Amino acid sequence: MPSHLASAAQRLRDRDRDHDHDRAPDARHVSASHSGDSTPESFLNEAANATDGWSEKYGGTLGVIALCGELQQKLAAQSEAIAAIRVAAIRERLRTRSGREVAASLGVTSAAIFKAVKADTWEDARW
Helix, strand or coil: CCCHHHHHHHHHHHHHHHHHHHHHHHHHHHHHHHHCCHHHHHHHHHHHHHCHHHHHHHHHHHHHHHHHHHHHHHHHHHHHHHHHHHHHHHHHCCCCCHHHHHHHCCCCCCCCCHHHHCCCCCCCCCC
């Protein structure tokens, strides 16, 4: 795994571990028992099609609150890693094209490209 992605994954594991210590015991127990089998997509689908009592398998509203927090943290870490890959790809295109050309191909302004290039990137990118 590229070092930047590995470090993002490690930060996610550290946050999950640290976050578990800050939770009330009931929430920690509930989220630990259900977070592994819930993806954001499946959880949102279940909530969208909710019937009375749907939250009980998560420990009621407290468990839902805990699970939502965990899912949000995971999504944030994934988003950070994806953004770093995007920056690396933009930088790669800029090696052979102008900023204006790259911007036009993506349908954004040149300023957006130059702002993106200043962000954290995927180190060790291989294309």
